[in-house]
Amino acid sequence: IRAGWLDKNPPQGSYIYQKRWVKLDTDYLRYFDSEKDAYSKRLIPVSSISRVTSVGDQKFEVITNNRNFVFRAESDADRNEWIRTLQQIAEERKSKAPERTSMSLATDSATEPADKSGFLELRGFKHKLFVVVAGDKVFLYKNAEDYRLGIGITYIEMNVGNVKEVDRRGFDLTTPYRIFSFSADSEQEKEEWVEAMQQSIIEALSSSEVAERIWAVESNRSCADCGSPKPDWASINLCVVICKRCAGEHRGLGPGITKVRSLKMDRKVWTEELIKLFQQFGNAMANEFWAANVPPSEAIGPTSGSQERRRFLIAKYREGKYRHYHPLFGNQEELDRALCVAVTTSDLKETQALLFCGASVTCDTGDSECPTPLALAERSGQRLQMEFLLHNKTSELRGLPSALLCRAEFSRRWCTLQDGVLSYYENDRNTVPNGEIRVEEIVCLVNNPPHTHGIESTFEVYTGAERLYLFGLESPDSAREWLKSIAKSFVHPCAEELLVLDFERFGRLHYKGGLTLERAQEGWFVLVGSTLHVCSEDGQRQEPLQLRKLQELCAWPAFLGVVDTQWGLGGAWPPAEASCAGRTLYIQGERKLDFLGWVHAIQKAAGSSGDTLSEQQLTESDVPLLVDRCIDYITQCGLTSEGIYRKSGQNSKTTSLLEVLQRDARRVRLKEGEHHVDDVANTLKRFFRDLGDGLFTQQWAPDWLWATALEDEEAKVSEYRQLLGALPAVNRATLKALINHLFRVQCFSGENQMNTHNLAIVFGPTLFQTDGKDYKAGRVVEDLINHYVEIFNVNDQEMKKQQDEIMAIMKMREASSSGMQQAGDFICTVYLEEKKTETEQHVKIPATMTAEELTFEILDRRKIVMKEKDYWSCFEVNEREEAERPLHYSEKVL
Ligand SMILES: [Zn+2]
Incomplete structure (x- = not known):
């Protein structure tokens, strides 16, 4: 210059x-x-x-x-x-x-990061010099202090250098301008110096063509991790350009996490595609994800020491501590699905976020032509996506952070819980702890299922500072004991009664609910199986939430909406005073780590967990949602369909419908025109046929079949009633719902040709899971339908209500067949202000009708004129009137 x-x-x-x-x-x-x-x-x-x-x-x-x-x-x-x-x-x-x-x-960042440094004698100098080999140069300093200050004598560019050993301790660095004759303290020292200088020559002679192209992007000109200038190494799967010192630490993380290559020396890996990927991606985009939340106290700089660097890189890439969480984090299926979509677009950023939040590179796309995301990207011509996927093919999954510690990483620690501090020590004789967790910082405790981390029992401790500690123990009992003690030390006294529960997850979360929708309050949450217990900050214990009975569960990035027949979901709509007290629950995601864990756990607990009846998602009245959905649909659309339940429907459609219903019946809406009644009927039969333990249970089924032999009709009915009482509650409720339904179906045998006997032939073997060679199973079903009212204690009122409903449905069907109706209309009973026969209206509700339209329709029918300051709204009320939720005026009623 x-x-x-x-x-x-x-x-x-x-x-x-x-x-x-x-x-x-x-x-x-x-x-x-x-x-x-x-x-x-x-x-x-x-x-x-x-x-x-x-x-x-x-x-x-x-x-x-x-x-x-x-x-x-x-x-x-x-x-x-x-x-x-x-x-x-x-x-x-x-x-x-x-x-x-x-x-x-x-x-003093002026110092060059050294590959090797130390004192050497140099001929011509009185004192030993401090010599530093750094990258493609060798620097000479008067002493170590000068090196620290960065003030040197000179540097030697090694592209013109040549190293030769001279004697036991001496070696020459020859350049066209001068020969530097060095002498080391020992033979071994000398060899190390020669090796380091030769390496430096290789580096100097290597091509910088690739580096220059990658550096053309501004953000690639400094190390993605520490910011050192001119980084000439890279992690080819993480797509970051890094300095030599960081590269050394990256290698320590293992190739499963980061694949380190030199920009200058590993010429073969740098294909045109990979270079382009680095130009498009680069450090900026990578750090937007990996370094989204780096606390300044944890960041490293060009002069950071090796240990500091290593700690940072482990947190950054292995633990994913600073990453920007994808909203779908924790939901494997959704992540995989989103990945399959992302790879067909040019959105590399999305692919990065999905992949490093747990989406599987090898997930099943459900597309037989392109079974992997890689194949999908290829078909869409997304070369860079392919390149990115390819380098991450063998990367270790980064799902829930808790899954990241494996057995080898557990080290034995002596732990104490005292005066509100959980400390862990090297051993029981040490007095200085390796680490401490203050209990008031704890926000969540999780008792993992056995062998989650390769050892018998593990539990997790989350702190407000988004840290996760994993502890392992030899027995589930001692794990439980620790958890209870820790929980007891930080739980508010008002919520202490929750501690008697054998919890899987215990923590505090902010939520809004009931009358306090404007203000979030803190509450204590405990998850046990599929039951969520909540205790508010003022010590009020809420009715436990049966997660399998939820009406809806909506997860947004920042909060989880739980709609229950007990709670109801608020939303954009204003909270209705008094009427919905305690029925609305939003859980707010204030911190990422523990919140995502809660979302994941609640979603899991709210789904079906097995193939027996009680493991299904249930309605308020204990009937599997799947059964309820099918029965409802047949009642609305299939009562008069000829051969209903006898005709078999399409096998493939039945299989896929059963699958989606079993996965999450809450999300399935059966619609006329989209789902054929025979397919739905067949789905219901298939469900009972494959049901674990059967509707009548293995234990009691023989007794039911035996009872058919009783000749005295009255004795038989009484036997059935007794057997009914012996069934588990869910089976009893389900059987009642089903028989009630079949009772209605046979009422229309004139049209559908399915009288009681015909239904019994179909349902007997299905419900008893027999081959149907004898009629015993059919007999039971026939008897149950014939004696429906006595066996199930149905009163007049209930019967009348059902008949009215059916009348309304029939009226609608008639109108429909004359072409006046849209497919997909449902008949609903709507009450005005209170639930009385006089206030009852049967309204046909098209799929498109909003709450506002329904409200006006009702007001219109009742000839009510809206006055100023009149506010009317539409509520969804469950059968037993225990819960109601206001509908937003623009919400679809169905
Ligand atoms: Zn670096």
Whole structure:
């Protein structure tokens, strides 16, 4: 940038200025004895220059953090020009790395990160020099202190170097300009130096073509992890460009997490596609994900030590501690599905987020032509997506962080819980703990299922600072004991009664519910099986939430909406005073880590967990939602369909419908036109046929069959009633719902040709899971339908209500067949203000009808004129009137 003769101020004790040839480039200010010299007498890194000022006639001073250098120019003009150029260069350097200048004051970033450093004798010098091999250069310093300050003698560019061993301790570094004869302290030392310098030559000679292209992107010009300039290494699966020192630590994480390659030496891996991927992706996009939340106290810089670096990289890439969580985090199926979509677009950022939040590279796409995401990307012509997937094919999954510790990583610690501090020690004799968790910081405790982490019992402790600690124990009992003790030490006294529960998950969360929708309150949440217990901060224990009976469960990135017949979901609609007290629950995601764990756990607990009746999602009246959905649909659309339940429907449609219903019946809406009644009927039969333990249970089924032999009709009915009482509640409720349904179906045998006997032939073997060779099973069903009212204690009121409903349905069907109706209409009973026969209206509700339209329709029918300040709204009320929820005016009623 600038070179010229200057007088350098004399060393101490001398008055004679020395004439020096001074050279400035972007990195260093150096001075030489003459302009022909290749090696300087002094080098000052530009990055260490803090100020340049003029001092008296023609002189100027270069001020570094620790030392000042005075030069004298030939004229004021020359002097001013030097000052101007130096200031500009130093300024530019600062602005390029603003976050590091502040750090450099403290830790001298001027120092080159060393591959090898130490003292060597150099012929021609009285004292040993401090020699540093760094990248493609060898630096000479007067002493270690100068190295720390960054003020060196000279550097040797190794692209012109050659190393030769001379004797036991000596070796020569030969360059075209000079031979440096070094001598080490020992033979072994010498060998290490020779090796390091040879490595440096290789690096200097390697091609920088790839590096130059990748550096063309601004963010790739400094290390993605520590910010060092000109990083010439990369992790090809994480798509980050990193410095040599970080690369060394990356290697320690293992290739399952990061695949380290040199930009300059590993020429073969750098295909055109991979270079393009790095140009598009680059450090900026990678860090938007991986370093979204790095606390300043944990960040590293170019001078960070090896341990610090390692700790940071483990947290960043292995634990994913600072990452930007994808909203679907924790939901494997959804993640995989989203990945299959993302790879067909150019959205690499989305793919990155999905992949490193747990989506599986090898997930099943459900597309037989393109069974893997890679094949999908190929079909869509997304070359960069393919490249990205390819390099991450063998990467370890990064799902829930808790899954990241494996057995080998457990180390034995002595733990104590005392005075509100959970401490862990190297052993029971140590007095200084390795770490401490203050119990008031704990926000969640999780008791993992056995063998989750390769050891018998593990539990997790989450803190408010988004940290997760995993503890392992030999027995489930001791794990439970620890959990209870820890929970007891931090739970609010008002919620202490929750501690008697054998919980899987215990913690505090913010939620809104009931009358306090405006204000979130803190509550204590306990998950036991599929039951969620909640205790508010003022000590009020809510009715436990049966998660399998939820009406709806909606997970958003920031909160989880739980709709229960008990709770009801609020939403955009305003909370209705008093009427919905305690029936609305939003769980808010204030912290990511434990909240996502809760969402995942609640979603899981709210789904069907097996193939027996009680493991299904249930309605309020204990009937599997799946059964309820099918019966409802047949009642609305299939009562008059000829051969209903006898005709078999399409096998493939039945299979897929049963599958989606079993996965999450809550989300399935059966619609006329979309689902054929025979397919739905067949689905219901298939469900009972495959049901674990059967509707009548293995234990009691023989007794039911035996009862058919009783000749006295009255004795038989009484036997059935007794057997009914012996069934588990869910089986009893389900059997009642089904027989009630079949009772209605046979009422229409004139149209559907399915009388009681025909239904019994179909349902007997299905419900008893027999081959149907004898009629015993059919007999039971026939008897149950015939004696429906007595066996199930159905009263007149219930019968009348059902008949009215059926009448309404029939009326609607008639109208429908005359072409006046839209497919998909349902008949609903709507009450005005109170549930009384006089206020009852049967309304046909099209799929598109909103709550507002329904409200107006009812008001219109009742000839109610809206007055000013009248507010009407539509509520959904469950059968037993225990719960209701207001509908938003624009919400669809169905
Ligand atoms: Zn680095």
